[in-house]
Amino acid sequence: MASSGALHVAVGVVRDSDGNILITQRAKHAHQGGLWEFPGGKLEHGEEVLAALRRELREEVGILIDGASPLIKIHHHYPDLEVLLDVWRVDHFSDQACACEGQAMRWVASEDLNRYEFPAANRPIIAAAQLPDRYAILEGRSVDQVLANLSKIIGNGVRLLQLRVKSLPASEILTVYATVFAECQRHGVKLLLNSDLPLFQAEADGIHLSSHALMMANQRPEEYAWVAASCHDFKELKHAQNIGVDFAVLAPILPTPTHPDATPLGWDVMAELIEQVNLPVFALGGLKIEDIQRVLQAGGQGIAGISAFL
Numbered sequence: 001m002a003s004s005g006a007l008h009v010a011v012g013v014v015r016d017s018d019g020n021i022l023i024t025q026r027a028k029h030a031h032q033g034g035l036w037e038f039p040g041g042k043l044e045h046g047e048e049v050l051a052a053l054r055r056e057l058r059e060e061v062g063i064l065i066d067g068a069s070p071l072i073k074i075h076h077h078y079p080d081l082e083v084l085l086d087v088w089r090v091d092h093f094s095d096q097a098c099a100c101e102g103q104a105m106r107w108v109a110s111e112d113l114n115r116y117e118f119p120a121a122n123r124p125i126i127a128a129a130q131l132p133d134r135y136a137i138l139e140g141r142s143v144d145q146v147l148a149n150l151s152k153i154i155g156n157g158v159r160l161l162q163l164r165v166k167s168l169p170a171s172e173i174l175t176v177y178a179t180v181f182a183e184c185q186r187h188g189v190k191l192l193l194n195s196d197l198p199l200f201q202a203e204a205d206g207i208h209l210s211s212h213a214l215m216m217a218n219q220r221p222e223e224y225a226w227v228a229a230s231c232h233d234f235k236e237l238k239h240a241q242n243i244g245v246d247f248a249v250l251a252p253i254l255p256t257p258t259h260p261d262a263t264p265l266g267w268d269v270m271a272e273l274i275e276q277v278n279l280p281v282f283a284l285g286g287l288k289i290e291d292i293q294r295v296l297q298a299g300g301q302g303i304a305g306i307s308a309f310l
């Protein structure tokens with residue numbers, strides 16, 4: 001439900017079998033007119049969100065939804081309007097998309113979404129649409145072990161990776177980085193470097209801020225295409241959102257042997273925290289691949305893990 005006063009809007013990130021995403025252009029005189037958007041519209045009185053999404057996508061782009069899952073919820077205050085954008089991923093649909101209202105319409109590769117001008121509320125929706133549902137954290141006690149773990153992670157189909165290897169000596173971190181970077185390039189894996197590593201490789205895809213580095217930062221690091229952050233509570237998540245981080249990792253959700261002293265947040269607190277920020281959030285700590293669905297249903301992006309993908 002929308003909070004009191006917010007306009008509840010059902011929005012669809014519709015993806016075809018090639019992975020392209022459907023965008024349309026808002027009418028000149030509409031709210032946020034002339035900007036690009038994901039098709040969708042306001043819930044009618046008493047209408048369920050999925051029913052509204054079905055109706056809006058039929059009316060605006062002519063498709064029939066065969067399957068949708070929650071992607072992200074955005075609470076945004078425009079100067080003139082408060083909206084709750086309830087965004088769903090639509091990977092299965094029938095009938096050919098058409099611009100039923102005479103609007104401009106395009107199918108766009110997810111990495112090209114940044115070339116279009118969207119309303120301000122859409123920034124985290126675009127990140128959520130571009131990110132996969134699994135984020136691997138690469139660790140290991142030796143160079144050989146790190147590289148063996150990397151092969152397993154890539155072999156298991158993971159395409160988003162954080163190099164963390166904090167326990168290796170600095171000289172070995174550099175060696176490992178060169179191989180990890182080359183392998184990620186070869187397999188189309190996005191590579192983020194943990195901010196605690198003695199590495200300043202701007203050719204990496206991004207940086208992953210430790211929670212300490214996050215709280216010390218008063219603006220988004222500029223050098224990287226992607227900026228992620230480790231968070232443990234609302235304050236850290238909110239700060240991540242405020243400085244313009246692209247996505248967060250929230251931990252620990254369940255008890256984990258790697259952090260025996262940390263109190264797990266549990267599923268309910270995880271869901272409440274995710275609901276309170278406009279960020280794609282990966283859940284971390286004691287989770288298995290099978291838990292992805294549970295995280296998605298709670299509004300999260302997916303799961304992060306060290307051992308989950310090995």
Ligand SMILES: Nc1nc2c([nH]c(=O)n2[C@@H]2O[C@H](COP(=O)(O)OP(=O)(O)OP(=O)(O)O)[C@@H](O)[C@H]2O)c(=O)[nH]1
Binds near residue numbers: 122
């Ligand atoms: N559909 C859609 N609306 C968005 C997006 N981003 C965003 O801020 N909004 C805002 O959500 C609000 C409602 O969307 P809408 O104008 O599509 O509603 P609608 O289809 O029911 O409009 P209508 O009154 O012309 O039938 C608008 O204020 C719009 O600016 C987006 O990506 N897609």
Ligand SMILES: [Mg+2]
Binds near residue numbers: 039040041056060
């Ligand atoms: Mg609309």
